[in-house]
Every structure is written in structure tokens, then in C-alpha cells.
Amino acid sequence: MSLDVHVEFAPRGVALDLDVPAGEVLAVLGPNGAGKSTLLGLLAGLLRPTAGRVVLDGRVLAGDGVFVPPHRRGTALLAQDALLFPHLSVEANVAFGPRSTGTPRAQALARARELLADVGLADLARRRPRELSGGQAQRAALARALATGPRLLLLDEPLAALDVTAAPQVRQVLRRVLRAPGRSAVLVTHDPLDALALADRVVVVEDGRVAERGPVQDVLSRPRSAFGAQLAGLVLLPGTLTAGGLRTDDGTVVAGAVTGEAGERGVALFSPTAVSVHATDPGGSPRNRWSATVLDVTPRGEVVRLRAALGGHDVLADLTVAAAAELDLVPGTVVHLAVKATAVRVHATP
Numbered sequence: 001m002s003l004d005v006h007v008e009f010a011p012r013g014v015a016l017d018l019d020v021p022a023g024e025v026l027a028v029l030g031p032n033g034a035g036k037s038t039l040l041g042l043l044a045g046l047l048r049p050t051a052g053r054v055v056l057d058g059r060v061l062a063g064d065g066v067f068v069p070p071h072r073r074g075t076a077l078l079a080q081d082a083l084l085f086p087h088l089s090v091e092a093n094v095a096f097g098p099r100s101t102g103t104p105r106a107q108a109l110a111r112a113r114e115l116l117a118d119v120g121l122a123d124l125a126r127r128r129p130r131e132l133s134g135g136q137a138q139r140a141a142l143a144r145a146l147a148t149g150p151r152l153l154l155l156d157e158p159l160a161a162l163d164v165t166a167a168p169q170v171r172q173v174l175r176r177v178l179r180a181p182g183r184s185a186v187l188v189t190h191d192p193l194d195a196l197a198l199a200d201r202v203v204v205v206e207d208g209r210v211a212e213r214g215p216v217q218d219v220l221s222r223p224r225s226a227f228g229a230q231l232a233g234l235v236l237l238p239g240t241l242t243a244g245g246l247r248t249d250d251g252t253v254v255a256g257a258v259t260g261e262a263g264e265r266g267v268a269l270f271s272p273t274a275v276s277v278h279a280t281d282p283g284g285s286p287r288n289r290w291s292a293t294v295l296d297v298t299p300r301g302e303v304v305r306l307r308a309a310l311g312g313h314d315v316l317a318d319l320t321v322a323a324a325a326e327l328d329l330v331p332g333t334v335v336h337l338a339v340k341a342t343a344v345r346v347h348a349t350p
């Protein structure tokens, strides 16, 4: 599967160019109203482009006078809310798509149970949707989306409606499902962690246009667009997961809350506001204490942003102007950075 998109939707000022090579997951990030949902609508066949084309695997889905309706596109959409049929059991919800395209009942149910097992819901197959938690319902909706055997999965903020305990579980399930061979997807999200954990590449959409694109870690660590820069409020340290965090390739040990298995590649991520800066090793409770070399200092409104080299990586820290004045932050100075382990998220990446 490969997706080639060059579309306009004039009523909303949207004109987007993007492609998804076979087997890749593309994250679409951008501010409110940028055109992300419009893009998914154009891909799913809910909106008809005013110009341009959507081509999936060499087949024109929209454009050149062609408009393939949603149910014939080979795409499946997973929305923020699970939207399960309330009167059907979970397994009947999952079997619904295959049944409606003529798959015999027994076969559709068998496939539904397999998919429910894949998303960790084998034991809940006979329940009604109202008897599921939000995270379980979203996993059932994912199984239902997969049941039609889509060539392209479209995910619209799939974790946004979930609470802080359910989101990591569903993110893990999504990660496994999206990494299955040959699976391609477009994932609209607000959360850079979703992009890091689930996607190969990212496009940042602003004002209906692609503002930047590239591998997720590149865009998030060296953003060029305004929205990307907003996300770049984050520090990203790539490395290998350990039981309690991550070790970078140059040996920095980072403690944090880990999602994933020791030995997997991943990133540690934290906010520059979580970093405290000291002239001498502060000792004490924060579990992450590193020495780093000052690269530069930039005023940013109320705070001063310090960029320092930690091994081969840049770390950012936001300090008050008073704190910055007390420290001698000239380039080349060695400073001590401290970050509480509770402020650090470590996640496996594709």
C-alpha cells in the first residue's frame, strides 16, 4: 500500500501534498483549525476535493472525475470516540463490517474473536459496549476498524478522549497493531508522544498547508515551523530502553516512567521547565543529575532558555532571569542539570 495525496478543499482553504510509503505510519500534527480533520475527511471519502487527487496503491480514489465512496476505498477510520453500536455485543460490533460485505456469520465471528484477542479483549467479547471502560471500548473500535481488512488506517486523535491510565495501554496496543507488516496509517494527533511512539514520519500542517515534514525525531528536535517550535518545548534524548529509563548511545543514563521493553530503541522526553540548573552538583533527591556544557542562552519572555550539550545531545532548560544571572552561563561553562524521574517519559519508538 502507498498513498499519494495532492488535494485541495477550497471552502476550508486547505491544499495539502503528502505521501505515505507502504508500511509506514504518518503522523499529522498541527494547531486547531489547521486542516487535519479535513485531510482525514478527504482521505476517507467524507469530503470531495475541489482539485487534485487521492491515489491509494495506484488507484484514484478522488480526482480526475472519479469519486470512490467511503465503503469502497479500503480505508478504515478510528475516531476519538469508539462509536460502537450499543445494542450489539462487542464481537458482533467487530463482525459487523465483514458481515455487511457478505462474509458468512461463523467466519466473521471467528475473525472478530481473533482481532479481539489481538487487542487484549478476548474475555470481553460477549459484553455490551456500555460494560466496557473507555480504553476497552477504544480497543474494540480498533478491532472493528481492522476487521474490514483496510489497506490504510485513518486515526483521528484516537487517544484524546482517554484518561491518563487508559491512554498508555491503548497506545501500546496501537503500537503493536500499527507495526504489523504491511500496515499503513495516517494518524492525526495533538500529542508529540503519540507521534514519537507510533509514527515513522510526521507532517506539520498549518493554515491548510504542510509547514514541514520529516522523520519524527528530526522534526520534533529541530523544528522549523511555528507549531513544531511550540512542540519543541520538549527535550528528546534517543537511546535504548532500560528497566528504569533509557541509556543514550554515548552513555547518559536517564531515569523515567518507561513504556516498552528493556532493549528496545526509544526516546526520553521532558519539558525544559522540569530541568533545574546548578553551578555545582546539587545532590539530593532528583534521580537524574548530569553535567553538561553550556552552548547558548536565549531570552524567551519571562524565562531564559539554556541550551547545553549532554554527550552528543542538546538539552534545554528554562530558568528565571534571576536564576540565570546568578549562574555564569557563558558558552563552554560546565553546569549541573537535575530532572526528577517523575517528570521524564520514556517510550519505545518504531
Ligand SMILES: Nc1ncnc2c1ncn2[C@@H]1O[C@H](COP(=O)(O)OP(=O)(O)OP(=O)(O)O)[C@@H](O)[C@H]1O
Binding pocket: 012, 030, 031, 032, 033, 034, 035, 036, 037, 038, 039
Ligand atoms: N464542517 C465545517 N464546515 C465549514 N468549515 C469547517 C468545517 N469543519 C472545519 N471547518 C474549517 O476548516 C478549517 C480546517 O478545520 P479542520 O477541522 O480540518 O482543522 P483541524 O486541524 O482538524 O483542527 P482541530 O485540531 O481543532 O480538530 C478551519 O478553518 C475550520 O474552521
